[in-house]
Amino acid sequence: MHFTINGTKYDADPDIRTSLLDLLREHLGLTGSKKGCDHGQCGACTVLVNGRRINSCLTLAVMHQDDEITTIEGIGTPDNLAPLQSAFVRHDGFQCGYCTPGQICSATGMLDEAKKGWPSHVSESLDGDIALSDEEIRERMSGNLCRCSAYPNIVDAIREIAGEDA
C-alpha cells in the first residue's frame, strides 16, 4: 500500500486492522504522533488528514491511501520550528512532552477551522467571523488532554499565534 505523509510517499504493508496511528508509529518510524489511549479520548495522536484534525487512533490506515497526511514531523523540525511550535517552547506549553505533538497538530487544525468561521459550543453566533477568545481556544482544544496541565501556557501560545494570523 502507498501513503503520502508530510509530502513524502511511503510504501507499507500494514495489517487490515492497523490504525493510522500504528501505521505511523510502528510501520513508518514516525513516532511523533503519540498513543495515549487508543480510543480517541486523549488527543495525543492528533494528525491532519487533508488539512483537518483527526484522532489517528480512531481510523484505519487502509482508509487513507489517497489522503494527504500531516504529522508533527511535517509541521517543523527542531532546527526549523513552525511559529506555533516556537510559541509552545517560549510559553512552556508542555512538560513531559507526550501530548504535545497532538496539541500542536490539533491547534494547527483548530486555527484553520476558526479562520473558516466554524462555530464552537461557546461561540456567540453560528455564523460570522470567529474571534479566538481564551474561552474559544479552551473549548476548541478540550479534546487534547494534558495531564501535566500545561493548559494555561498552551492557551497563551495559541493566542499569540492566532493574534499574529489575524
Next chain:
Amino acid sequence: MSDKHTLTMDKPVEKSLLDSGAQGLVGEALDRVEGPKKVSGKATYSAEYPIENIAYGFLVRAPFAVGRITEIDMDAAKAAPGVVDVVTDFDRFIRNSAQGAVKEAPVQGVRDVVYFGEPVAIVVAERYEQARDAASLVRIVYDEGKGSFDFEAGISHADIPPDGAAPATFEQGNIDKAMATAGVTIDGDWTTPSQNSAAMEPHASIAMWDDDGLTLYGAYQMPSFDRPSLADALGLKPEKVRIIAPYIGGGFGGKLGIAPESVAAAIASKTTGRPVKAVMTRQQVFDATVRRSNTKQRIRLAADRNGRLTGIGHESHTSNLPDEVFFEPAGIATHFLYGGENRKITHDIVRLNRMLAGSMRAPGEAVGLLALECAMDELAEKLGMDPVELRKVNDCEQDPEKDIPYSTRSFTECLDEGAKRFGWEKRNTTPGKLREGEWLIGHGMASAARGNMLQPSEARVVLNPDGSAVVETDMTDIGTGTYTILSQIAGELLGLPIDRVEVRLGDNAFPPGSGSGGSFGAGSSGSSVYLACESIREKLAKAMGVSPDDLTLKDGEAIAANRHVALRDIIDGAIEATGRIEPGEQGEKVKQAGHGAHFCAVRVNAVTGEVRIDRWTAVFAAGRILNLKTATSQCYGGIVFGIGAALTEELVHDPHNGKIVNRDLAEYHLPVHADVPHLDVTFLPERDTHANPLHAKGIGELGIAGAGAAVANAIANATGARVRDYPITLDKLLGSLPPV
C-alpha cells in the same frame, strides 16, 4: 579516575555558589532546553526505539479478582496467525507494580490472583494486532476464591501498618479531652475516592538481551531503584540490567516502580530470543499499575473562641492489597501545618482485593488537605472568623510535635500575599447569597504545605577545554524540567552559556541519581551537579593559582587576579568530577517544608449544580526557585490535579470484585482545557540553607496540596452546602441548591 566530591547534609550550607555565579542562569525563566525536540516529535519515549527483529507483546490478564489459576490454555492463541509464543512464569511475573524507591522486586507469583485484571501471561507475535487478537484467545481456568471488596465493612478490622512516609500512629496530649473542653469544635468524616495518575504515556517496555544482560527501554521515574528491583525480579545482579529512559511521558508516581509489563517483556524476550515491546493499553494502566487509595478521614478540631487550636485529630483509613506496607499518609501535613497541643494522627489500612495502592502526586497532602483544610474552613465559619486569619492565628514558631525549628516558614507571608493578590477582602462573606443570573458565586481558600526531602544522588560532570560541558546522571526528567535546571546549574557554576552544556539523563550507564519522586529530584540531583562543578572549580582555581573564592567563571573564561583566561589556556584536557549528595542530620534537626496558599473564585449553576472555576491565585515559598518558568508550570500542574480531585476524578470499583469500572479517559475525568482558567502563581523569595547547597526545596507536589480544598471551600461559600465526599459532582450539590 574521576574524583567523587560527597556532601552529607549534617549542617546547613550557609553560602551557595549559586549566589555568586556570574553567568546569570539560575532563577531565570528560561525555555526548556529539550523543548525543540518535544514540540517536533523528536523526543524518543520508551516504546519508540527502532529495534531490529522486534516482536510485540500483549499482556493477558486474569478475568476474575481472587482465586487460583489451574490452567492457562494457550493452544488457540499459539495457533493464531503471527504468534511467536505465549509466555507465562507463575513464579517470576510480578503481581503488581513496585512501590517507589524500592530496590527489591514487588510481590512475585501470579498463580494466586489477588485483584481483577492481574497480568498473568504475555502473547508475543510478529505484529501488534496479532498479539492483541491472540491474547483474547488465551483461556484461563481457575478456582475462584473469596475476596474482600467492601471498604466500609473492612474498617472494623483494619491493620495498623509499619511507619511509612508518616508515622502510622501518633498521639500527643489528649484529643478527646481537648474536644470535650474546647470552645468550638469540628468533628466530621471526609471521603476521597481512588484516583489514577493517568500520565499521558502508558507504561511501556522494550526488553532485549545480549551477553551483558538485559537492556530495557522503559518509562520509569527512578532508574537507580528500578534497575535493582527489576534485576531482583529476574534473579540477576543489578549490573546485568540497564534501564534507558531519557524521556518519560509523565509519571506523577505511577511510574516510580517497575510495572508488570517490564518483567513480562523481559521474560518473553529471553524465552523467544527476540526483542519484545510490551505497551500497556490505557485500560491496563488503570487496572494493573497503581492507584491512589481511597480514604476515609475523621477530622477533629478543638479551638478556643479566638480560633487558637488546642487539638487536632486526623484519623484515616485507606486501602491496599494484602502484604503491601504502603499507606496513603493522609495526615502527613497535619503533623506540622498548625499548632495545637493535643494531637492524634493515625493511618489504618483496610485490606482489599483492589489493585495496588501507592504513591500519586503528593501522597498524603493531596488527600489529607482535602479534609483538614475544609475542616478549618468550617471552623472559621463557626467562629465567624476570616479563614485566612484562622490560619495565621495557628501558624507556628516551631514544629508543633518536635522541639525543632522550621528551616524556613513563610506561611503567613504566603497567606497575606495571596489574599492581597486575589482581593480577598472583597470576597463573598455570606454563603449562598451572591448570585449573578443563574450562577451562585463563591470564594474559597486553603493552605498548602508539603514536606521537603533529600535523597542520595550522583552526577558526573565533564568540562572540556573548548568551553563545553557534559552532565550525566540516571536521574530523569518526567516533565519536571530536570534537563533545563541541571543545565542552568552547571552553566552557572562553570561559567558557560546554557547551550554549551549537554545534560544526559535516564540511563543506568550514568551515575545513580535520586530519580523523580517526592519532589526531591531537583534538590537532590541538582546538588550532585553542584558538587561536581564545585570540584571542577577547585581544580580550575588551582590551575589559575588562586583560591576558589577568588575565581569567577563566565562565558567560557576564568577571571581572577585581573586576568581573563580562556578555559583552553588553563586546561589541557577534559576535567571530570563526580558529585554526590547524601541526606544527613539536617533532615532531623529542622523541619523542612514548602508552604503556600490557594485562593479561588467559582461559579455554581443554581439549576444544574455545574461548577466552573473562574479565577485562581496561589502563592508559594519553597526556597530558591531554580527556573521561574518551569517552576511555575509545575505549580500549574499541581493546582489542576487539585481541581480534578475536587470536581471530577474518581475511580469507581465494582463492589462485587473490585474491578475498576471507569478504566479509560472518557470515564475517568481529567480536567481539560475548558476546566482551567488563567492561574496566577507567585513565589516568595526564600533560601533554605538547611535543605541542600542549592537552597531550593521541592515544588512538584506543593501545588496540589490544598488546591482541591480551596475549590470545595469556594463551592461551600457559593452554595452554603458542605460536601464532604469527593469529588464534588453535580448530583451531590443538587439537593442543596435554591428552588428554581
